[in-house]
Amino acid sequence: MSETAKIQLGDEIFEFPVITGTENEKAIDITTLRAKTGYITLDSGYKNTGATTSSITFLNGEEGILRYSGYPIEQLAEKSTFLEVAYLLIYGELPTKAQFDHWTHKITRHTLIHEDMKDFFGAFPSKAHPMGVLASNLISLSTFYPESLDPDREDSAVDLTIMRLIAKISTIAAWSYKNSVGHPVVYPHNKYNYCENFLNMMFSMPTEDYEPDPVVVRALDQLLILHADHEQNCSTSTVRIVGSSKANLYSAVAAGAAALWGPLHGGANQAVIEMLENIQRDGGGMQKWIVKAKDKDDPFRIMGFGHRVYKNFDPRATIIKKSCDDVLNKLGINDPILELAKQLEEVALSDDYFISRSLYPNVDFYSGIIYRAMGIPTQMFTVMFAMGRLPGWIAQWKEMIANKEPIGRPRQIYTGATERPYVPMAKRK
Ligand code: SDX
Numbered sequence: 001m002s003e004t005a006k007i008q009l010g011d012e013i014f015e016f017p018v019i020t021g022t023e024n025e026k027a028i029d030i031t032t033l034r035a036k037t038g039y040i041t042l043d044s045g046y047k048n049t050g051a052t053t054s055s056i057t058f059l060n061g062e063e064g065i066l067r068y069s070g071y072p073i074e075q076l077a078e079k080s081t082f083l084e085v086a087y088l089l090i091y092g093e094l095p096t097k098a099q100f101d102h103w104t105h106k107i108t109r110h111t112l113i114h115e116d117m118k119d120f121f122g123a124f125p126s127k128a129h130p131m132g133v134l135a136s137n138l139i140s141l142s143t144f145y146p147e148s149l150d151p152d153r154e155d156s157a158v159d160l161t162i163m164r165l166i167a168k169i170s171t172i173a174a175w176s177y178k179n180s181v182g183h184p185v186v187y188p189h190n191k192y193n194y195c196e197n198f199l200n201m202m203f204s205m206p207t208e209d210y211e212p213d214p215v216v217v218r219a220l221d222q223l224l225i226l227h228a229d230h231e232q233n234c235s236t237s238t239v240r241i242v243g244s245s246k247a248n249l250y251s252a253v254a255a256g257a258a259a260l261w262g263p264l265h266g267g268a269n270q271a272v273i274e275m276l277e278n279i280q281r282d283g284g285g286m287q288k289w290i291v292k293a294k295d296k297d298d299p300f301r302i303m304g305f306g307h308r309v310y311k312n313f314d315p316r317a318t319i320i321k322k323s324c325d326d327v328l329n330k331l332g333i334n335d336p337i338l339e340l341a342k343q344l345e346e347v348a349l350s351d352d353y354f355i356s357r358s359l360y361p362n363v364d365f366y367s368g369i370i371y372r373a374m375g376i377p378t379q380m381f382t383v384m385f386a387m388g389r390l391p392g393w394i395a396q397w398k399e400m401i402a403n404k405e406p407i408g409r410p411r412q413i414y415t416g417a418t419e420r421p422y423v424p425m426a427k428r429k
Pocket residue numbers: 045229230232233234263264265266268293294300301302303304305306307308309357359362363364
């Protein structure tokens with residue numbers, strides 16, 4: 001006997017099916033609610049509302065569990081590579097050697113962007129935030145490949161678009177940085193792997209030789225794995241709803257980048273470092289900032305803390321915090337900001353305000369410290385998040401298209417003026 005949910009409205013009782021996921025999550029299927037009852041549900045911020053079913057990523061917020069297609073994030077972060085994880089998310093299985101070699105070969109050879117796009121970077125002011133440059137260039141890619149915009153094409157055109165996006169985002173990201181510092185762009189080179197190529201495009205200069213540090217390469221690859229997907233977060237939900245109108249994949253991921261930019265979402269990694277630098281300038285005392293964070297009338301929040309789903313440690317934050325110590329030690333860097341971050345975490349996690357609200361460090365709390373150690377400027381941190389999240393956006397978009405999901409169009413409860421006659425300007429007071 002399948003489980004159902006009953007809702008009583010007045011004297012009538014309405015019954016709705018309950019669906020159960022493979023990890024025993026439960027949902028009341030209200031697909032027929034309005035047709036049966038005339039009622040809709042209301043759930044600002046979708047805190048209790050599932051938008052879809054998905055087989056890509058599983059989170060358990062109470063226990064701090066994150067798995068990509070069943071594989072624990074801890075194992076993938078330790079044993080896998082970013083391009084292998086990207087393949088897993090998008091195609092649902094870890095690739096065989098042949099599949100992986102084809103995948104990496106094609107991505108390596110699609111890292112060049114059309115020469116005409118080079119002019120776009122120079123057209124931006126040098127003060128342009130790299131996320132604005134990234135989002136603009138992601139949707140601009142659609143103008144260079146008009147033949148591959150149809151999301152429903154059955155042939156390999158969609159796979160080619162997927163490989164183009166993963167390949168070219170690293171070049172666009174690096175060139176947005178070069179534009180911001182007025183340095184000449186560095187072209188990708190096929191001798192490098194994905195992360196080596198990105199670092200070379202970021203830091204190589206015509207005036208001196210540069211070889212990517214293996215410690216930095218491995219740390220970057222792990223950070224990209226940790227950011228690769230996170231089920232129906234704000235930016236992924238944006239990608240899904242833009243894609244649900246059958247807009248092309250380039251525009252859907254550009255919209256995702258725009259959503260990620262916000263300081264409540266991916267922009268938090270930049271905001272964390274700016275917050276810690278502010279605390280450092282202020283003398284490093286923690287209590288003042290804890291008091292401000294708890295004050296309802298004070299807009300200050302501890303950035304990098306709290307999460308809509310995790311009510312326990314964000315497993316990614318635990319891995320990144322450990323990696324901070326490893327990377328900084330290996331690079332011989334002593335960054336006082338890391339100590340400040342650890343102090344702030346310790347003080348907050350001993351305060352009942354944070355404990356009672358299950359507020360723990362999230363993926364953004366420590367990631368910026370590693371990016372700093374790599375020499376990546378603060379304004380580029382959210383671009384790094386976007387590079388990591390791109391395969392997740394693509395995977396979720398692909399699943400939505402494959403499942404032929406309807407265009408996303410939520411309802412509302414109207415609370416404005418009821419009907420009233422038009423008043424000519426002369427008669428308005
Ligand atoms: C990401 O969804 C994802 O999966 C996102 C992400 C991904 O991988 O895609 O994990 C990436 O976006 C991580 C989150 C990055 N953002 C930040 O670090 C910004 C700071 N955090 C907060 O703004 C907040 O915690 C959110 C936005 C992350 C979550 O907000 P919610 O779920 O809407 O929770 P809320 O704002 O209603 O907070 C609940 C309570 C409130 O207090 P009360 O009204 O109960 O008194 O907790 C308080 C909040 O004031 N609170 C904080 C706080 N976060 C929440 N108080 C101080 N500092 C904070 N950081």
